[in-house]
Amino acid sequence: MEFLVNLLGALFPYDWLEPLFMRRALIGLLLIAPTCASMGVQVVNFRMAFFSDAISHSAFTGVALGLILGIHPQLSMILFGVLIGCGVLLLARKAEMSTDTIIGVFFAAVVALGIVIVSARSGLVRYFEGVLFGDILAISNSDLWVMLGLCTLVALFQWIGFNRLLLLSMNQPLAHSRGIKTTLWELGFGLLLALLVMISLRVVGLLLVTALLVVPAAAARNLARSAGALFWWAITLAGASSLGGLYLSFHWGSATGASVILVGVGFFVASFGYKLMGRRG
């Protein structure tokens, strides 16, 4: 990974890419943002933005539990998020209630539990800034390896599952009639999404991680004219947002994650304008 970081510096000798941490941040962003955007295509299809919000907000509690139980907070945060994802998905299948309601209950539970733990142990508060806002500038080479592993896993998942999940999002009985194991794919997607959300917290923090999933996919919808183009537009816009956001944050001295999201929202507004003009034309 060190080789890649050095290569980036040699190929693009710009002042803003001179610091080592900026080059690591760019590689991290270019790994995670397009990965999130590709999964965001299905998040939009399945209307699961609220699900990813609930998972990201469980990070608070996951970190707090890790600190209390003596487990590495990063690990406890990821495990707790995946556990909450499992809980939501399994209960949504069993309870005769809308998925939104189930997610709402889990959302309330994890946030309330986090607040109770943090308020009872005031010394824990200092750990939460990174969880809230993310800290992409502080990532290490080992973080980049984790991100690369996740990116590869999602790419493999999208190769095998893209068509299946698309059909599943349109009509479950039809997907089943084509031999797609609908339960397995729904659960698999939910769990991978939970894992991705927890690892992506490092980039933009829990308040904005859902935007990393949804904004590029929403902008891509305004531009794409087929399902394949939707996928590539989402990935391209996520990559461009990462590059633009990191560059602007360097010059403005602003938070990197939030800058990346703002550039993404800019792309959404522009793409929406383009779509409106297309309708008039």
Add this chain to the structure above:
Amino acid sequence: MSQAAITLQDVSVTLGGQIILDRMNATVERGALTAVMGPNGAGKTTLLHAILGLIPYSGRILFGSSEKRPRLGFVPQRLDLDRGSPVTVRDFLSLALTQRPLWAGIGRQTDKDIRDVLEQVSVGAVLRSPLGKLSGGETQRVLLAQALLNQPQILLLDEPASSVDLAGEALFCDLLEQIQKQLDITTLLVSHDLAVITTHARYVICLKHGIVCSGPAGDTLTPENLKKLFGPHINLYTHSHSHPLPTD
């Protein structure tokens, strides 16, 4: 009488503690169009889902003499897709033909097969149209096309014309009957539209949580059976231009 393509033996379905189908016995004749009819909530869609293996049931469902499912083509009522979705008819139909993800491109042979099947259902012009922007009638034809791409031995249709007007429904059913005869596919059509059933179905299964009556359409659709099925306020009027009802 021809051989049965589907035989239901004491099939029961209970969902959420409620009995939806109760010890149902029936046969679906091979190579014919059989209609499943009944009032709302009678268990028509549940029956299709049991045949598809989508929900648990007790009893046996035989396909010929085996419980192994043959290739089934399924036409749902509608797709859950918003109007802004960029998924095109070409994308949707390629899902039936290839495992390669859509983002990796659609091959030439797949493209040709899609064009052919769209011509077969008379909507060749919608190839690159977004699915969410099709009319009700076009959507139903595209849904029929995706079922045919699978080269099914049995075609299952769940109220396929529920979202189109009467003229569109008549056109769709004419097309369905024509394809069914051309390809000699066993077809099971769920509908509560008596006009559709009397015009196109050779056999009927009347359902109200279990079988009320079944057999050739002409013998089965009697005023007594219809009253048992739908209540006292139902009557069957045969128009002069309708086909005569088939009998044994």
